[in-house]
Amino acid sequence: MAQHSPHHSRERVREIGGMFSRLVPHYDRMNRLMTAGRDGAWRQIAVSMSSPCDALVLDLGSGTGDLSAEFRRQGAREVAALDVSAAMLRRAKAKYGPDRTDYLVGDAHRLPFPDESFDVVASAFVLRNLPDLAAALHEMARVLRPNGRLVALDITHPPDTVWGNMLRLGFEQGVTRVAGLVSGDRSAYRYLPNSLDGYPTADELARMIEHAGLSGVSYRRLSMGAVALHVGRKC
Numbered sequence: 001m002a003q004h005s006p007h008h009s010r011e012r013v014r015e016i017g018g019m020f021s022r023l024v025p026h027y028d029r030m031n032r033l034m035t036a037g038r039d040g041a042w043r044q045i046a047v048s049m050s051s052p053c054d055a056l057v058l059d060l061g062s063g064t065g066d067l068s069a070e071f072r073r074q075g076a077r078e079v080a081a082l083d084v085s086a087a088m089l090r091r092a093k094a095k096y097g098p099d100r101t102d103y104l105v106g107d108a109h110r111l112p113f114p115d116e117s118f119d120v121v122a123s124a125f126v127l128r129n130l131p132d133l134a135a136a137l138h139e140m141a142r143v144l145r146p147n148g149r150l151v152a153l154d155i156t157h158p159p160d161t162v163w164g165n166m167l168r169l170g171f172e173q174g175v176t177r178v179a180g181l182v183s184g185d186r187s188a189y190r191y192l193p194n195s196l197d198g199y200p201t202a203d204e205l206a207r208m209i210e211h212a213g214l215s216g217v218s219y220r221r222l223s224m225g226a227v228a229l230h231v232g233r234k235c
């Protein structure tokens, strides 16, 4: 994976945050369209694998708040919803209100929390957007309590099969173009297929999570390989 200087990374984080802010009015509709309506079910599975009951949760890159809402629905005590885009957070708050949730602007590479603050650290469709993924994974591990759970859901490189190649083609050529047209922001949705360039494979990501200090790391592919759900535990 490409290495970036801290300055370059901060610039890149700002650019990516700006791009997501411009997408806010279309984001939920695009999500449904690009995942063929599966994203809600993926979030449900991700949350259920984290033992969310009564947990203090960090939802990293919380966007318009759907993952935080699923955590509350499945019994989390409190959710810190952190995102680099204030516009995303405003949208989340307008959708779901302040119940059991703190909304915070922040960067995944420099989390504004003391060590061992959370029972669960979760992200959905975020890791792919981080210029220094290894640093962000170390931050995620740092703020987890002993026995805390990390859950990371994201699009992944499709398997090297005929079906995988069809998925890749659909992602690169079809969905992203349609989404760009609907949102009116072609550049943003051209970014999406490229966001897998240099992103680790599901196996590689599992090793990176282990390297960040988590144990028992495993992953499962969802929706015939388009998405990977990684889980790990801090001992």
Ligand SMILES: C[S@@+](CC[C@H](N)C(=O)[O-])C[C@H]1O[C@@H](n2cnc3c(N)ncnc32)[C@H](O)[C@@H]1O
Pocket (backbone or CB within 6 Å): 013, 016, 017, 020, 021, 031, 060, 061, 062, 063, 064, 065, 066, 067, 082, 083, 084, 085, 088, 106, 107, 108, 109, 123, 124, 125, 126, 129, 130
């Ligand atoms: C594809 S959206 C996912 C939103 C939400 N998690 C969901 O499930 O729909 C990615 C989110 O990550 C946020 N993001 C990107 N880079 C970030 C960073 N470095 N730190 C915190 N949030 C970031 C974006 O602003 C955006 O809201």
